[in-house]
Amino acid sequence: MLEDIKVPVRLRLAGLWTSLMFCYVYGDYFGLFVPDHLRNMLAGNFGPMGPTTNSLLIGVSVMMAIPALMVFGSMALPAAWCRWGNIVLGVVYAVIIVMTLPGAAPFYVMFGVIEIALSLFTIVTAWRWPRLKQA
16 A cells, blocks of 8 residues: 655645646647737737737736746745635636636637636635644
């Protein structure tokens, strides 16, 4: 029989954010193979968000940097901040993903469903954060 250790909540949360980031990267990478996607990018269009501008690129960069920072934040933030940060940001990113799904290619919808599940697991994991027993 194999020994099964309990994975600390912080490590589970960091793993969930890491998995979410991999799904983002692969979903966007595979999107490059959608016909006319690269042509539209080269023409300066950012898909449904309109023309590519510096402000748009900064906004999207911030949006993508937050999950990457949560990998570290889940390991380093004080417990209460970490818990609430994971709950709030898990909800925010689940909503963002839901908003990107209408009209998306089937592969992107598949990634979106996985990303929503990972976000929900993040919320539930943080919500159930173990508490210290008081003497």
